[in-house]
Amino acid sequence: MAETFRQPLGGGSLIVAWQAKARRILIVGGGAVAAGRAFNALEADAHVTVVAPELCPELAHRAAAGRIEWQERKFEDADLDAADMVLTAISDAQESRRIAGLCRQRRIPVNAADINDLCDFWFMSTHRDHSVQIAVSTNSKAPRLANRIRQQIAAALPRGTGLAVEQIGRLRKRIREADPAPENSKRRMTWLTQLCDYWPVEQLVTLDSDNIDSLLDAYVQNHDPQHVSITSSAASRPTLRPPSSSSESSSGMPSPVLPIRANGIAHPAGRRGRLVLVGAGVGDPELLTMRAHKALKDADIVLADKLIPEPVLGIVGCEIYTARKFPGAANEAQDDLYQRALEELGRGRCVVRLKQGDPFVYGRGAEEILFFRAHGYEAEVVPGLTSAINGPGLCGIPVTHRGVADQVLVLSGANRNGDLPAVPPFVATRTLVILMAVKRLERVVALLRQSDHPAELPVAIVERAGCADQRTVRGTLATIAGVVERAGHNAPGLIVAGHAVNVLSDAAIQDQYLDPSTLGLHSAE
Structure with a gap:
């Protein structure tokens, strides 16, 4: 008989979100690693006890502030009597193994820093934005790489994702209060699911109290959330409208209507290429100058530095060519950008060279000006906010x-x-x-x-x-x-x-x- 169900791959971890509020977490050790463990536990609203003869400055500060309980001594077996979880962060591997053994006898979950075979669980690389928490695990094989993976995932999230979750949480609570009947559970869930699926996160994050009231009325009156139109009361906010049902993705479901500028149209014969050197500033597209916004919208191609943040690149409507700058290959990458820019300028296109921060503050901006000047092109310069200040x-x-x-x-x-x-x-x-x-x-x-x-x-x-x-x-x-x-x-x-x-x-x-x-x-x- 053919297999119809997924086969477990094995070798992974059971990923869970531990509900640690008011739980008693015992940390053995008083150094920097213990401080990190304590920080994570306090973020989860746990009750933290640290057992150590001495504390690092961070733990000493938290103890003085009453955020943690400090037992100024070495670990004693009786410390486990009140523990729901144990985290060891000491340099004595033999003692860590002994403590882990005691925990297993008592069925207390334990993590021993830097001794993987003793750990019932590992700490993951985490990103937090309000109630949104994203954790990446490599099953303790490559924790530094987990950090890079987590950073890439977090950078891909729309700005304000955490706040959008908070707003939906408020709305969900209001709907449950207005319609508490257990038999209506499926209706509540279906309505909120449609709202979350069809409304862009960028719009959900701007909801205010009046909007929540309007959406609650829409639910009570059984209006389809796909067709609810909300206008923000704040003059500075855009009109919030869910996607039109006439714009559909390949899945047949409505998709967000996003402004897209068609670029790359062939220029009239003989038209000379235009070069604009733009500073991307510190990463927030709202902190770009108006001239920078206009240059990015008018561009036929954008030649961008490797680490330009995604939100800035997100406002570009044309082709983006990214410099592949790596240690030891920066000059080769720079030459590649020069060559591509000259090719595009020769085609009569508008080329934006997008650099981090301000191009003239350790950005090699002047070098690029001199290079293109030597090839017959004078660049227009649009400064950006420098991260230095x-x-x-x-x-x-x-x-x-x-x-x-x-x-x-x-x-x-x-x-x-x-x-x-x-x-x-x-x-x-x-x-x-x-x-x-x-x-x-x-x-x-x-x-x-x-x-x-x-x-x-x-x-x-x-x-x-x-x-x-x-x-x-x-x-x-x-x-x-x-x-x-x-x-x-x-x-x-x-x-x-x-x-x-x-x-x-x-x-x-x-x-x-x-x-x-x-x-x-x-x-x-």
């Missing part, structure tokens, strides 16, 4: 502040020969911004210490500023390398060092600027 600002770090920082020094972490920059002696009122150097953070720290920068100097790693998954990792010159080692790094990023890093308190900036994955300590805490 605006990246920190988007993450709540003013690079200048009266009485704290009266100067800013911007350095490239890789000069023409790939070397680290020369750093001048420490000045207490200077904010130092280093681009393209996070992967060599330990060497940068050593370089700063050699130039008399104090160990307690506040440092922040600003990652993907302006993108939906922007993150700020904080510490001091003495601790930042360890924090980044634990938290991982989401390129592109930059280093900010100076007392301006901690000018704004968490209370002032948490909701507006920082996401839940922000790590590290402020000096004022």
Whole structure:
């Protein structure tokens, strides 16, 4: 008889979302790894107890704030009496094995850091946006690669996905309250399913209280969610309309009607090509200049740097050719872009060269101007916001502040020969911004210490500023390398060092600027 059902492949893990609220999680160890485990457990609203003779600064801060319970001693067998889950993060492998054995005897789930065969479960690489959580597991085979996979998945999500989920959650609760009958469960589910399937996430995220009321009325009156038309009360918001039923995908279901500009039309004979050098800014398409928006819409082809964020590329309606820039092959990739640009310009096309940030701030913009000028083309320049100044600002770090920082020094972490920059002696009122150097953070720290920068100097790693998954990792010159080692790094990023890093308190900036994955300590805490 032919097999009609899927066959399990084997070798995987059972992926679940553990409901840890109010559960008692015991962490054995007080170092950086234990701090990461504690952070994850607190995000899940668990009750956390840490057993360790000493605590790292982050755990000490959480203990002082009453977020965790600290037993200032080594592990004792009786500690398991009140534990629902155990996480060991100690360097003594033999003791970890002993604790894991005790847990198995008591049927307590256990994870032992860096000892895979002892683990009942592993921690995955996670992305969180409000109630949306995405986890990637490589079954402990390639955890660093899991980070890259997770970053790519998160970058592909529409901006505001987490907020859209929150809004649908509100609507679902209102519908259940208005129509609580158990026999209507299928109707409630079907109606919400259609709403989620047919409305673009970008529209769902803009729903406000009035819109929720209107959608609830539509449900009560049994209106098809595909045909509900909602207009936002806020003047700045667009009219929210679900997809028209006349526009269908290959599956026969209505698809979002998106504006698409037809480009690539042949130019009249003899028309000269046009070249525009555009700065993509810090990643948020809303922070592009109006001239940049117009240039991208008018382009026949866009030649883009490798790490241009997807939301910016999403507003382009023509062909996008991406530079394949990899370590050791940057010059070859640059030559490839030059050649492609000259070919397109020779065809009389409008070519936009799209570069990250501002092309003239460590972007080789002037080199490209000189190259094309030598070949008879004068580029129009459209500047962009530079991450050196605006990246920190988007993450709540003013690079200048009266009485704290009266100067800013911007350095490239890789000069023409790939070397680290020369750093001048420490000045207490200077904010130092280093681009393209996070992967060599330990060497940068050593370089700063050699130039008399104090160990307690506040440092922040600003990652993907302006993108939906922007993150700020904080510490001091003495601790930042360890924090980044634990938290991982989401390129592109930059280093900010100076007392301006901690000018704004968490209370002032948490909701507006920082996401839940922000790590590290402020000096004022």
